[in-house]
């Protein structure tokens with residue numbers, strides 16, 4: 001069934017109504033969404049995932065609407081504790097939709113495992129001998145994972161460098177592995193450990209670290225979109241977003257915040273689908289510093305028609321098999337709502353959401369300022385922090401927004417007067 005992500009007014013519905021609409025829009029059984037009750041994870045299930053479990057902590061799961069990627073609609077589950085993230089992504093996706101939504105492509109799911117070799121007396125000769133053993137090493141690596149090779153993945157290439165360090169000269173070998181629908185850490189670590197003795201023997205060296213690199217720059221995914229000038233607020237807003245983008249490209253202080261806005265979208269989908277947020281964050285931030293200076297991950301430009309074009313390219317090591325993606329019932333439900341069938345497709349949606357999130361933040365900053373929309377949505381969290389019950393939250397939040405005072409202290413005052421009936 002073709003998904004329709006254009007559900008208007010989702011924010012004004014009850015949770016039960018939203019579940020029904022999302023299930024209907026995504027073409028999944030509404031009963032599947034009950035897996036999201038109470039965080040979707042029992043303490044017993046959690047006990048099988050990590051050590052010394054004493055409980056679980058729940059994070060709100062929302063669904064972003066309006067996303068179109070490569071001509072297909074997606075309803076996107078996002079796990080985040082931060083107000084306004086889901087609304088902002090949905091708004092930006094609505095603006096991009098007018099000009100065809102997001103277009104995404106990538107390098108393919110290739111991860112790198114590093115093998116560190118120490119003590120070679122002739123490091124350059126050692127490097128050459130390692131590379132001569134290329135086929136033997138690739139075959140040995142592939143023998144570790146018949147499932148992966150059967151699926152068309154496996155070790156593809158071997159590269160090596162001589163690295164000068166403060167602890168002497170080292171030979172660093174990279175094993176490049178197509179991990180298909182896996183995030184791939186366990187898969188490539190197993191291969192790295194298996195091939196290390198052969199590499200050490202050829203190099204006349206000792207192997208030390210054997211582990212993947214989170215600088216996953218052979219697993220890049222890029223997204224682009226055209227954002228309509230009129231819907232953004234006019235030509236001045238377009239020019240101002242270009243200026244804001246240039247600021248982030250030139251200044252690491254601004255770039256960190258600019259990229260944090262991108263990660264608001266990326267990490268929320270990564271978490272919702274049970275993927276490794278730290279691996280993705282390490283990959284993205286190392287990519288932002290790839291030329292030796294930390295910079296913005298995205299670019300915004302004005303096109304010939306005066307609209308805004310946005311582009312974002314980042315490493316995106318996410319999977320659909322392994323890790324918590326299979327073990328966490330809520331992650332499984334999130335993946336069903338998304339309806340993706342490969343890790344590459346998931347990665348393309350995630351990077352598109354990152355670009356949508358980034359555009360929304362830049363637009364708000366360049367137009368009315370970030371607090372205008374954010375604080376309105378944040379008012380409910382402030383009301384709850386002040387002790388408002390779920391029934392009281394809406395009334396208190398509305399009053400805070402109306403009075404332009406979105407502060408916990410004031411929320412307590414409002415709550416007190418509400419409870420004493422003298423509003």
Ligand code: NAD
Pocket residue numbers: 145147148151153179180181182183184185186187188189212214276279319321322323324
């Ligand atoms: P995994 O080992 O559980 O699953 C991968 C395996 O699944 C493959 O080796 C293959 O044998 C099999 N498989 C079945 N169907 C497949 C398909 N369609 N495509 C690919 N493989 C298929 O998991 P993984 O993805 O290798 O490792 C991910 C986990 O490793 C995450 O939980 C991550 O947090 C953790 N981890 C991360 C790091 C790091 O980022 N530095 C280090 C160690 C572990």
